[in-house]
Amino acid sequence: MKQPLVRIERLIKYFPIRAGVFKRVVAWVKAVDDVSFDVFEGETVGLVGESGCGKTTIGMTLLRLYEPTSGRIIVGEEDTTYYFLPTTKARSYLKRSYTDRFQQLLKEKGSTDSVIDSLQGIDRRYAEIFFGDAKGSASKFLSVMLSNMDEKRKKFRRDLQIVFQDPYSSLNPRLRVKTIVGEGPLTHRLVRGDKEVVERVKAVLEDVGISGEYIYRFPHEFSGGQRQRIGVARALALSPKLIIADEAVAALDVSIRSQVINLMKDLQKEHKLTYLFISHDLSVIKYVSDRVIVMYLGKIVESAPKKNLFDEPLHPYTRALMSAIPIPNPNIKKERIILKGDVPSPINPPSGCRFHTRCYMAVEECSKIEPQLREVKPDHYVACHLVK
């Protein structure tokens, strides 16, 4: 089996709502609720959904700009979930997810080999470390896992980068392009001294189609499309493996949009990049993605290779979305599925299937039992009771 570059397991992110003079937590916004998916090397995964469905939160949590409420984020061969936690929290996370579990399994199975055999992937790797190098001692295992944290964090930051939506607020207005794009390489000591910074920045800028002469300009001296390219260049300067494009073209006008998308596609080939493309725009997603994940109210409702999804959408929500894509031909009459009402509040999501309040096919079962994501065809996953 192919090794995923990034694997997200049962990711949950709740935001507290505070009120009153003492800012007590009165409710939680369930932005992302139990989401799992893999991103494989070299592919483009499109994450699509209405605004407020948690797509951006997934991106931010993946980058650890938000700490996840629970779940695991595995990058390459490492569990990175504890990387940015304070030490005490990291220790308790590691204990909870590994050492306690391994010891429990050992009691059940009797021998270390049978424990290791019963596990897969990253768990197996860590179990081998736990029973091998650490000789079953929790404290030794923890000290192995918590060693070289700075290096681990830096590697994580190098490998995962982001391009933001708003080309106006994503570049510091007081810094020159050289400083903005050179900040990453300098932080990670990929370059030393002013000369190397200039060289590196010029090279990256030319990669994204901006003349190297502009390195001493300020962001406000560029157009929206150019600024977005600078945003791409900033991410690219670290030679990352995965770039999260968070609505990266949503703020650009249509002609510029295709330029930037094509640029990103070219860069992908050239630098062997993997993209997680977050967008609400189905036509953009259709153009760039290899695989598409559709989200609704913090949950994945459907996930499939692009062709399957666009040719044969299975989930009622996906079908409604598809029917909303405009076709530039006035002679084609299209059956539109119009969804009634607004997206319900993620503070109190509907029971059962979260989509049942707006679903045109809902039956009684839908409001009671939450549908699980099932593989209904090869690689095509749907969370709906009605899809057989």
Add this chain to the structure above:
Amino acid sequence: MRTETKRMIKRLLRNPSAVLGFSLLIFFTVIAIGAPLICPPQSYDPYMIPIVTWDKTPQPPSTEHPFGVIDGRDIFYGVIWGTRTAFKVGLIVTLTSTIIGLLIGSVAGYFGGWLDEILMRITDVFLSIPYILAAIVVTAFLGMGLNKVMISLIMFGWMATARLIRGNILQVREEQYVLAARALGVNDYLVILKHVLPNTIFPVVIQATMRIGSLVITAAALSFLGLGAPVGYADWGSLLNFARNWLLGASGEAFKYWYAIVYPGVAMVLFVLAWNLVGDALRDVFDPRLRG
């Protein structure tokens, strides 16, 4: 970086109002530093204007007293040594109140939550008291003297800064470039230093610069009301206080005692103007978006 500084200075030199502001400021600084040379002190306290005559009527400018005499005191001496007082009041009050404001505002902005709530309500309470009135009451309460005036001005001068820096931090904290810098792996300390502070501190510096001038006016107003410096202290406001009785001039000659008002008044206006122009110039330099 050096070329950048050069370019910045060049740009400043091309801007006439900036040049005027900085020259005025340099001029006042030279006077303040050279005061003992221009007007050698004649008593143990150089800030007390020496009494040259016991005649209370103002005397017009003469070779001996180029700006005239009021209340028996040499106006020239008062204006020259008053420059020092102006700098002292302006700089100390602005610096101290800006630091207090920065501390309160940034704590409120960074930590947020109930701390923010409490600090901002305190700020609101202070803001709801009229500035001059509060300063008068506090000065009257603490007693006369320049230091007391400065204390009262500091006590009621920090709120604007606190609000400014808090608002800016709240805004900048959520900017995507701050998130981007964190995603690049820049450590928090550097993120604050490179991305948050430069986008929050400069408005504070500019505001403080402009406030130095207006503070001198406020201090002068208090002196004019007789609440500031002791009688005879080299202070522009006190000089104007002396002139109060002669404002109307003599019968048939409205401008007979013009020198009593014009010299300290012009000094004060130019001083305020200098700081305002410098503040404007700093804003142009610090905000790259305003560069042509």
